[in-house]
Amino acid sequence: MVSLLDIIGPVMVGPSSSHTAGACRIGLIARALIGGSPDTARVELHGSFARTGTGHGTDRAIAGGLLGYQPDDVRLRESLEAAEQSGMKITFENTKLRGDHHPNTTRITLTRERRSVVLVGSSIGAGRIIITAIDGFPVDVTGSYTTLVVVAHDEPGIVARLATALAEESVNLATMRVSRRQKGGDAIHIYELDSPPGPAAIDRIRALSAVKTLRVIDRVA
Amino acid sequence: MYESLVEAVRDAEEQQLSLGELALRTESAEGLRSRDEIESGLRRALDVMRGAVDRGLVGDLYSVSGLVGGDAYKMTQSRGPLAGTVFTDALAAALAVQEVNAAMGVIVAAPTAGGAGVLPGVLLGLAKHHKSSDAEMIRALATAGLIGAVVAVRASLSGAEGGCQAETGAAAGMAAGAGVELLGGTPRQAMHAVAVTMQGTLGLVCDPLGGLVEVPCVYRNATGAAMALAGIEMALAGVEFPIPSDEVIDT
Numbered sequence: 001m002v003s004l005l006d007i008i009g010p011v012m013v014g015p016s017s018s019h020t021a022g023a024c025r026i027g028l029i030a031r032a033l034i035g036g037s038p039d040t041a042r043v044e045l046h047g048s049f050a051r052t053g054t055g056h057g058t059d060r061a062i063a064g065g066l067l068g069y070q071p072d073d074v075r076l077r078e079s080l081e082a083a084e085q086s087g088m089k090i091t092f093e094n095t096k097l098r099g100d101h102h103p104n105t106t107r108i109t110l111t112r113e114r115r116s117v118v119l120v121g122s123s124i125g126a127g128r129i130i131i132t133a134i135d136g137f138p139v140d141v142t143g144s145y146t147t148l149v150v151v152a153h154d155e156p157g158i159v160a161r162l163a164t165a166l167a168e169e170s171v172n173l174a175t176m177r178v179s180r181r182q183k184g185g186d187a188i189h190i191y192e193l194d195s196p197p198g199p200a201a202i203d204r205i206r207a208l209s210a211v212k213t214l215r216v217i218d219r220v221a
Numbered sequence: 222m223y224e225s226l227v228e229a230v231r232d233a234e235e236q237q238l239s240l241g242e243l244a245l246r247t248e249s250a251e252g253l254r255s256r257d258e259i260e261s262g263l264r265r266a267l268d269v270m271r272g273a274v275d276r277g278l279v280g281d282l283y284s285v286s287g288l289v290g291g292d293a294y295k296m297t298q299s300r301g302p303l304a305g306t307v308f309t310d311a312l313a314a315a316l317a318v319q320e321v322n323a324a325m326g327v328i329v330a331a332p333t334a335g336g337a338g339v340l341p342g343v344l345l346g347l348a349k350h351h352k353s354s355d356a357e358m359i360r361a362l363a364t365a366g367l368i369g370a371v372v373a374v375r376a377s378l379s380g381a382e383g384g385c386q387a388e389t390g391a392a393a394g395m396a397a398g399a400g401v402e403l404l405g406g407t408p409r410q411a412m413h414a415v416a417v418t419m420q421g422t423l424g425l426v427c428d429p430l431g432g433l434v435e436v437p438c439v440y441r442n443a444t445g446a447a448m449a450l451a452g453i454e455m456a457l458a459g460v461e462f463p464i465p466s467d468e469v470i471d472t
Contacts, residue, residue, distance in 0.1 A: 002222050002373045004248050004366030005262040007332045011269045014322030015434045017330035018379055048381040052432030055286065057325060077325050103381040125379030125387065126332040
């Protein structure tokens with residue numbers, strides 16, 4: 001769904017809504033998925049991101065997002081220096097991703113403490129973005145909603161138990177998608193929510209035995 | 222939000238609303254944001270647009286590459302036959318926003334950063350001469366948002382994907398429709414202003430110098446603003462573009 005404030009916005013540091021603001025939002029989602037500032041970040045730039053990213057501050061924008069800066073934060077201009085000072089090790093390289101990707105796409109691999117996450121995100125115009133893969137699972141996260149990302153063992157009734165936990169804490173679902181790489185392995189659950197889940201809802205989901213990880217991504221658009 | 226301008230205009234006429242008012246009601250009815258949240262978001266956008274124009278007109282900003290800067294100020298010193306009119310004020314403001322953008326300053330992507338100068342150029346240029354209120358400006362921005370949303374769904378707002386017609390072209394269409402609303406034109410006139418403006422931007426390649434959103438993008442914002450003003454004048458004079466605006470966007 002396209003909102004008026006997607007079109008008349010975002011308020012952002014220039015120069016490119018795709019290469020700067022969108023890139024920053026992908027960084028913000030990556031940060032949310034690893035649960036804070038990463039220790040290391042490997043950023044692979046594909047297509048137009050690779051060709052014209054540096055001149056448009058794509059590197060600075062992604063680094064800024066990883067540091068938690070919003071697209072309108074003037075600190076984006078000096079984010080690479082800030083990342084270095086904070087001890088974040090961040091590398092950039094150009095790549096050609098296999099398969100069908102939007103021209104402005106990046107694959108970001110993060111580590112923090114002993115966890116890691118890999119995501120693929122595209123900046124699709126006017127600062128809007130879409131995350132197309134998380135840890136190899138196909139997803140479509142736009143950041144238009146507060147998004148709950150749950151990895152859980154693929155077993156009967158897990159969707160109902162997750163949905164019940166949210167419902168009983170009065171959190172309304174806008175959209176949901178479940179995907180898996182193989183039957184009986186792990187499945188990823190993406191719930192877009194009308195309101196942020198409270199601590200009680202989070203605790204109830206964490207308490208489910210099938211649930212392996214849970215992350216909440218704040219609305220970025 | 223709407224996926225067709227023709228449908229939006231039909232609903233606006235049936236409900237006797239302006240396109241901007243229709244857009245605000247439609248979006249708040251969708252439930253993601255309240256009307257207050259939407260209006261305060263647009264008010265902030267308006268403030269940032271004004272700030273970017275003021276900042277850019279000072280004339281001391283240059284992009285990191287050094288390719289662009291200083292031209293907005295030159296426009297304010299113009300001695301041409303249209304100097305001091307809405308027309309040159311819009312060109313100067315469009316360039317000002319783009320010079321701020323190229324220097325990594327704060328702007329409003331409308332719909333994109335590369336096309337961010339056209340809408341504030343036209344609307345702030347018009348508002349200066351017509352003494353528009355903030356409430357009228359916010360409805361005009363909502364009109365622009367509705368038009369941009371239709372373009373986003375039917376075509377593209379990504380320069381990497383759709384070329385410059387997806388950025389300054391869409392921005393010019395948005396500015397034209399919004400300008401008609403600001404001047405009290407009808408939804409139908411706004412729709413024709415979109416069509417006639419956007420048909421003039423079709424086929425623009427996106428092949429910027431050095432791959433940067435600077436040359437010709439910065440200048441194309443000024444020519445985009447000019448086309449929007451032409452579209453506004455024609456639509457308010459009753460000119461109707463023979464091809465429906467949706468088809469122009471689809472092209």
